[in-house]
Amino acid sequence: MDERSTNLDRELVDAVLRGAPGAFERLVRDYQGLCWHIIHRMVRHPEDARELCQETFLRVHQCLHQYRYESALKSWIGQVAYSIALRHLQRKRIPLLEPAADGDVPSPLENLGDDFDLEQAFGDAQVARRLHDAIDALPPVQRTVLTLYHLEEASIPEIAMITGLASGTIKSHLFRARLRLRTVLEGRLGVAV
Amino acid sequence: MNHDPRFPLPDDDAREWSAQERALAEERAGLAPQEGDPQLRSYRLVAHALAQPLDEQLPPDFARRLAQQVERAAARPADTRLEGNLLVLLVGAMVLSGLAATLIYGAQWLPSLDQGTAGALLAKPWVWALAACLGLSRLSRHWLQHPDQTA
Structure with a gap:
């Protein structure tokens, strides 16, 4: 400070x-x-x-x-x-994080392909809608960490201060959430809304 | 917290993290999306969506109304105390002036009340003194139980 x-x-x-x-x-x-x-x-x-x-x-x-x-x-x-x-x-007994993934569940990285048309994606309202739905579908803590980092432009130490989470945990939430959003964007994962 | 993911990441994931951070930096800098790196461009879209303001916002007068609410709450106890004190003073003044009037002029009009049992009782000065004592006793008990209203 x-x-x-x-x-x-x-x-x-x-x-x-x-x-x-x-x-x-x-x-x-x-x-x-x-x-x-x-x-x-x-x-x-x-x-x-x-x-x-x-x-x-x-x-x-x-x-x-x-x-x-x-x-x-x-x-x-x-x-x-x-x-x-x-x-x-x-x-309200609302889960704060998604349940721990089992070892058998494939990484979202494995689900990514090359046939996604990025040119079309930029400026496509439907794609934007899908992304926003995917953001809404994230667990509350991941949503909040992403918002603090991207929208509030808070640093990781600031987010740690606000949430009480360790810096490594925050980075991991950011990583997993953004990877999930990329996977949804490229059409490989459905969004449960 | 029911799940604590781990960091740092394996190599593949580290490259992915690096792309995520680079896309964020480029998006913040307002750079045009570059050709040829689909991973980076996907993350540019993600970063762009995440930086959008929320659809719903607080009402524009939220701060003003909340500040007014806090001011009112802070002012309320003082007002209540002032009202309570004024009321006690008023009741006290009325009781004292009533007693004084009874003592000074009672001899002229108290005998006129001496008609029937109630009249006979009201005509006795000690009945008025008893009523005053009971009233004061009731008031003092109220003050003891609610000291904040008399402070």
């Missing part, structure tokens, strides 16, 4: 704790995108996601005095959002 962003975090946190007018609204505005991406990708239900986002920021407001600047404010808030979404899924 660089010094400039630490100072910006400190200024914002101090202003919110002081009750400065507009400070909490600014904090929410700055981080609502991150929370929405994490929670929406985890729970996939817009109404639930909105409520959980609200719960996240109320928790942030309540516990902000406990923030010790040991990580970036973004990571700390992301961590709150992730844990709230995780608890929601656990309460």
Whole structure:
């Protein structure tokens, strides 16, 4: 975490704790995108996601005095959002990851062929739809890790801070999920939606 | 977590990982997809799809409404305390002025109540003193049980 962003975090946190007018609204505005991406990708239900986002920021407001600047404010808030979404899924008994694959299951790499027409794929709405369906069909943790990495442009250490997963595990999720998406894109795997 | 995949990867997978990361870097840099490497171009499509904003978003006034909600919640206890204190002061002032009026002017109008059993009771000053004591006792018990409303 660089010094400039630490100072910006400190200024914002101090202003919110002081009750400065507009400070909490600014904090929410700055981080609502991150929370929405994490929670929406985890729970996939817009109404639930909105409520959980609200719960996240109320928790942030309540516990902000406990923030010790040991990580970036973004990571700390992301961590709150992730844990709230995780608890929601656990309460609903929704599996967070796909079951461990047996040794006999072929690697998606073996399913890839050369006859996929990439020229046609670029700009094809149907292909885009298939990819988005495949993203939605991924397990919640993989979806969220992919979104943090690609959409939020979070680094692997930042994702580790937010999710509490080891860096190697995060890389492995990224690898498997993107390989799966490539396989779906090239038409070798069906998407269970 | 029910499954913990392993990293680093075997050689084939390492090349695949390298293609995934290269496609991501090219997509972020906005470079045109190059001819000849289908693996890279597939991952460019994947990276492009993953970088698209979600279809649904939070309402535009989400931050403002949430901040207002927090402000209201923070202000509510103070308002309630103020209202409670004002109410106690008002009731206290009414009780005291009633007692004072009874003591000062009671001699003139209390005898006029001396008609029937209820009237006879109301005409006795000690009945009013008893009622005041019971009222104060009830109020003090309420204050003891709800100290936050009297702070």
